Amino acid sequence: MPKRQAAAVQSDASDGSDSGSERRASPKRTRTQHEAGTSQPATQRRRAGDGGESDGDAEADIVIPVAEDDAAFEAANLDNVRASIESGKKNVKGIAEYGILQAIEVEQFMCHQRLNFKFGEQINFIIGHNGSGKSAVLSALTIALGGKTNSTGRGSGLKSFIREGQHEAKITLKIKNEGPEAFKPDQYGDSIIIQRRFNKDGGSSWKIMDGEGRNTVSTKREELSAICDHMNVQVDNPMNVLTQDSARQFLSASHPHDKYKFFLMGTQLFQLSTEYDICLENIRKTAKVLVNKKEAIPDLRRAFNEALRRFKEAEKAREQKKKVDDLKKEKAWAHVNEKKEELEAKLADVQQKKLRIPKIQEKLDEAKEALQEQEAAVKACEGEIDNLGSMDHLQGKKSTLVKELRDNQRQIQSYNNDIRTMDTSISALEFAAKDIDRKIEAEQARMEANTKAKRDLVDRQLNDAKAEIDTLEARRTEINASLRDLMAANEETKAAGLRAEAEINTLRQRISEADNMVAKARASMRDIFVPFGNNIKGVIDEIERSAWQGDKPLGPLGRYVKAREPEKWGEILRSQLAGTLTAFAITDPRDRDQLKRILQKYQNNNLIIIYEKDMFDYSAGEPPASTHTVLRALEFSDPWVVRIMINQARIESLVLSNQRKQLEEELTQLRGGFSVRVYPVAVLFTRNLRGAQNMLLTGRDPAAEIAHHEQEKARCSHELEQLQQALNAHRVEFGERKKEVDKLTAEGRSVDDRLRKAKLRLRDIQEEANEELPADTAGYLAAKAEAEDEIASFKTQKEEVVGKKAKLLEERKGMEEQLKEVQGQIDEFSGQRTALENKMNEAVTGRVQIQANINFYTKKVEQEEAAVAKAQEFADVCQEEFAAWSESALEYCAKVETRRKPDNIEREIEAVNKALKAREQKQGATVEELTAQVNKAREAMEKVDKEWRQMSDLNKALRKSLLTRLHRWQEFRRHIALRCRLIFAYHLSHRGYYGKVLFNHEAQTLTLRVQTDDQLQAKGTAEKDPRSLSGGEKSFSTICLLLSLWDSIGCPLRCLDEFDVFMDAVNRRISMKMMIDTATANPDKQYILITPQDMTNVTIGKNVKVSRMDDPQRGAGLNMTAA
Template sequence: MFAIQSLEKKSKELKKQIVWAEIKEKEEAISNEEENYRKESNNLNIRVDKVNEIKRKLEPFNKKIAENREKIKELTEKYNPINAKKKDIEYNLKDIQKKFINYKSENQKMKITMNQLLNQKTEFEEKINDEKKKIENINSNERGKQEIEIEKLNNTINNLKQKTSEINDDLTNNNKEISQVTMEQEKYEEEFESLNNEIDLINSSINKLKSQKKNRVRAFHDNYPEILKTIDEYDRAGKWKEGKPIGPFGMYITIKNNYKRWSKIIETVLKNFVSSMGVFSHSDRKLMQSILTKYKCSAPVYVCKKTRIDFSVGEPEEKYLTVLRAIECSSYVVVQQLVVNARIEQILLIENRRDADIVMSTGPNNGFPVNVTACYTIEGFQVGSKGGYATISVNLYNGTPKLLTDVDEVIKENQAKINNLVVIQRQKNEDIQNCKNSKSNLLSQKQNMKHQLENIQREINYSQSRIMQIQEEMEEKTPEDISAIEKKLSSVNNQIDILEKQNSELQEQINMIKTEEEKSKNEINEIDHLVNMYKEKIETLKNEISNDYARNMRSLNDSLKYYSSEMESQYQSNQVLEKKIEEMKLSLEEDRELALKYCERVEVEKSKSELENDLRAIQQQQQIHKNFDLQTVNLTMEEYKKLKNDYKKANIEIKLKESVQIRITRWHNFRTFISMRAKNIFSELLSRRGYKGNIEFNHSDRQLILKVQIEDQALVNASGNESYEKDPKSLSGGEKSFSTICLLLSLWETMGCPIRGLDEFDVFMDAVNRRISMKMLIESARDTAQNQYIMITPQDMSNIQEFGLDSIKIIRMEDPERRNTNV
């Protein structure tokens, strides 16, 4: 009886513990979920910080693009009024030309009318002479005096008109001289301003040279001292995986004393490399690129090899001077990069163009000499190149010298240039002053000539008035018929005078029209010069947007898109988890209230399942005590053993399921990482051609979807156009083949295939896609030296020599023998 009571008491205690064990398990579950929520919140904060950091990095580029667009807008606003002014001037010029044609036509009509009037005058004079002979005895003495006076007055008028014509000619020449002097003055003023600008540029170059003298590394970029300091800090922190980077390359290069006269040519050849940096792994390259971007430096970064390469077999004969032989370099790594990328060991330096032409035709089949790719002369000509034998003028490097350690001589040369320019500037100033004085004298002469013309015209008017007075007196004593003829003659003379005056005025208007036409043409030329200057500035700003900033923004935009997507996904996950915790807390409060109604809280040391097992055991003991017999005991023991075995099997099965679930989760994570890596590699390979694309993996449907954009997303955002996304089936042959190569390389890299092969992969590619694809395949093969690449193609592989043949073996099959079908 006592045993049954004891079991009953234990059973009640276990029931109480089971109730609070369930409460405890829920409390622990909520605590675990809250801890998980805190971790996920931290992950969300990390992604938010990363997104904000990328946005901060994008701000300078977006700001610069906005500034460039604002500048383009300002230039366009300046350009439009100028262009409108040009149209107005052109419209006025057409009107002037029409007037000129009309004046010419009127001048021609005046000449015809003048000839007719002169003929009439001759006819009337002959008639008057005939009549005069008949009445020569009438008032002969008095009339003779009047005719003599008229003749003198006519001679005076003719002389004055001749003098007027001469003065008009002088006035026309004076206007031309004034226009010429004005043009010369404007020309000298432009040259004076150009000299000022050139002096400012040289002074700026001198200041840069002085700064370079204090710290030579600033010659390659103003922020290079801070960049090198950051590199040293990273080196002390051990962030460089393959060793400290090397650079800038120009710090290790100097021009030998005997060849300093070649400095401009050498700096022209190496201008894209002297500011470059070298690293020894692709991961270090990304870190180095981030440092350069931080300090707004666009210098290229090359992945270098630490092993020495013997390139002496690729050099020309010793008698030729090459760029490599004209410089000294303290780093073999830098030399190897210049040899691989700039071919400095195969570029000849020859004094004059004639010798260069001779040397560049002494090779096999009158071609280049062995191991020679190009040749430069000291005058700035490139004789021959990969494209053929043409001789072209080179745009020489005119900036501050970067490869000369002693810049004092260059500073002296620049100072001497400034002194010479100042002397020339003074002479130009004197020329401008002379032009002003000449112009003033010519204007004074013009004013004097106008006064002379006014005085002469007054004398002509007086003489004509006197002739008319005498003729009136003669008419009173002259027979009626002679008087009528003389009236007609006088009318003709008046018409001739009026016509001559009109002709003189018309000629002056023609001269003015010519001057206006010349002035309008000069204004149009000046406006064309300004328009071209604005267009060049606008094109430069657009190139900055489409090239420099787009290249830097591409990776940041990709990162921003990735982390924004991760942040949104994390935020949604946190919302679901927070809602789940709230629901669990509400359920816990309800269960706790029910538990308190059942009993006060008791301490629980076992789990609910263990307590339930203990309770079942006690209940079984109670049943045994109630119905105790031997057969029941035996059956109970057998059932106990069976249940115990079932319990062990169930525990093993639960552990196996948990292990399988963990493995499946890990496999899902591994599959996700592989997909992300393939996406990133595919996007990076497409960007080398200026494309943009993505791979979408649908693991549930076992599908792989390609998306390719044929335009650079950063360039499109900068220019304001929408991107154009193509379906892979609608791509051209070259685009499809290039996209396929990028897909295969990304999948190979993620799957780790030891042997990789392609057959006729470049059949449908153009030259640009073929070159980029071949370069990607070779770089991938070099980066994964443990793998073997086999490429089969019907194309000529001679162009891959520019990528180096150190790790490439080309096997060319013999051409197939075909039967002669004509037999």
């Protein structure tokens, strides 16, 4: 998209030594305030006597037609401008997507030790007492964006802004950067952070970072200028950022001429005027250059005529060159004959190079066959991994169990809530029943003594029925408790049985592995190379018999390696280094294929390492002696093996430890560069190594290995027998408890039936007793019975909920055991898969080595083919040259048969030319030189004439373009002025005033005329000069002017400091409301308004943020609080 044009950000030229390192030429000339004394382009002020445009007139000037006067312009455009203003009020824009401030932070700046401040997106009021540092916000904003320090009115250099007693200050500014027109959103994101530091020594720097503050995109001033230019942010524009001094000057004591300067600079009309002056000066300079060019044309034409005359006189000497031409024809065909001999030699060279390619191709084919075999090995490993299957079902089962556990926990929590609710209800009902008992006792005391015997009988029946119910309920509770205990015990028994089954399977696998290892150990008694692969002894014997390009292959490397503490570190070292320990090493890559064939002959796929015999010092890469590494855990009998394993496995930097915390504390001193293997915490699957490889680094001889694994088998067999017995006991125990559960369940159903019948009898006796009682007593008893029924119901429900909760708790234990079992299966599966992947990685490594050989031979073939192609290319070029020379010679002349060499013919030509020169000396130049002189003179004359005409046309076009632009500049100024007058009158009407803005563009003045409400009553329609207005009226009128001028500025930022210092309460309230309304109608602009007064009489909307600044305190940062 096209960039927005804005005043360039200028470096602090006035900062003196504080910013000397940042002085650079600004990409665009920036206006200063003292330059603003001219209100219109110089081209408009310089008027020639007529409007003619002579091509050679260097002093010709541009003449602007006299524009219509302001009254005629206003009459013609008033309605359109007013309609545009009304349309703008209706079409409210959205919040600005970029260019507005989000936050600012300063440290050791002016009076602030630290200040954090966040801005609202539309209207920001910063209030606080005098001396609280409000104006420092605008100063920090100006400096952070590269504005001049003297424009802040607070100091003449950066050093004066550093807090007293401090050496350095820092300003961090966050700018919004969203929307489709954001600045480099792929680098900065939704916000841009600009940070500037400067110190007492005069140093100053920028850091421009992304919105997170993590990445520094640039530190250059040009990037900041580009950001401000793109977002149209103009901090040096006095209309955008009015500091205390400029605001006070603008509001109170500004002269009409000063207001007009503010108008021109704020709307950037003055910048356009300056640039038009530069354009005019360039046009005038070009006109002078054109005059000089035109004066040179006659001289060039005379020089051409003179050269042409001399050329015609020398043309007679051409007859003497005929013999030279004949000799040149013979010389041309002599060159053709030489090129033919060269072609025949190059064709022979091509044939010789082609003979070398088949030998290299044969080696390439052998490597490709080896690659196919290795591909088969890789596919076999992939097949084993595929056959291993997937653990998706285990992961799915794990996810299901986790979900069920969460659901179980939620249900238990729900039951707990129900139990608490029922306990509360039971307590309330029991309290109500006791109250009813007291009322019944009082009523019965008033009854006659003759009814006492009958009541006693009924009471005994009631008590007997209640006692029976209590007994049955107590038994039901006992049954429920017994059921819970039995079911919980059975769940534990079931979980223990599942664990026993898993351990039994593991032990059976270990017994099988022990049998396999015993067999391998017995085999190693006859062959010490069993741990390293199949018939490695035969491999070594064949290596000894074979001839090699380099040193004899070294290996297997494990022959030369022992573990210093095999019981402690052997398992982890074997797991990590098995592939390297079984590897062979060669010094010449050409020996790899031969060694590979020997290994494959005995069905081995051991790793082949190519190493260089370099006895390098590896001590620099080791940690301190107190750190235990793999290198220090091993003992080597061959120095080359040490260095091979250092290069291959980095054993000097692998740290061993069985205490993680201690190791982490030690690693903090190593400064990185070392790897860690923690054991036995780390999950190792050494049993997945090829069976015999488990005998590496054990420190045991074959007999000890056999004894070790037979002992391991006996131990596993004994544990297997014990676990089998325990599993059988769990099964018997589970069956017996199941019978008890069934028995108690049947008894519970019987108790429930008897309890239901007992409650029916109690209700019948109660109803019979109630019929004999007075109405009040019967009512009490009925209420008590109802309360007791509800209590019994709640207790029954509580028992059911407690039972369900207990069942859920038991189920949770089972699910946790299942989850633990599933996790164990997942871990075991991962170990098996890791072992297969390690095996496949070894096969892939071999394939990569073969592929490297293929690449080598392929490249060699390509190089030879390229050499053939290059030789063929030379031959083809020679062929083409021969054909071209032959064709050129035919074009030059008919074929001339000659056997002479070109040098001999050339000598004859020189002799003829020597005689010819004697004649040409009389004329002072050769025919060719005269021809060149004629052509050169013609070209010089035509070039100057063409350039003069083109530049003349261009200069005319530039004059016409500048004339159009000047006319538009005038129209633009009139439109802005008219719009300013209308908006000014509109704002004055909020106070009931009437007034207007008078622009005198010739006198360069802007004058206000205001008629207040008291003038309307006292003086009729007489208008008042602002100097005769009261302080509040004057400030209010100037605020209306400022808002009118702001309407014509494209910058998204509006800053104003202490705008209400001269206002009374009424004018201030109306001014504040007017500014808030104006800002609300322009949501794409951000307003930052600073005032020392409070906001109690101002209505605050949701788009207004008011922040109060406390007085700064020594030794503490400044707090910003929302008012």
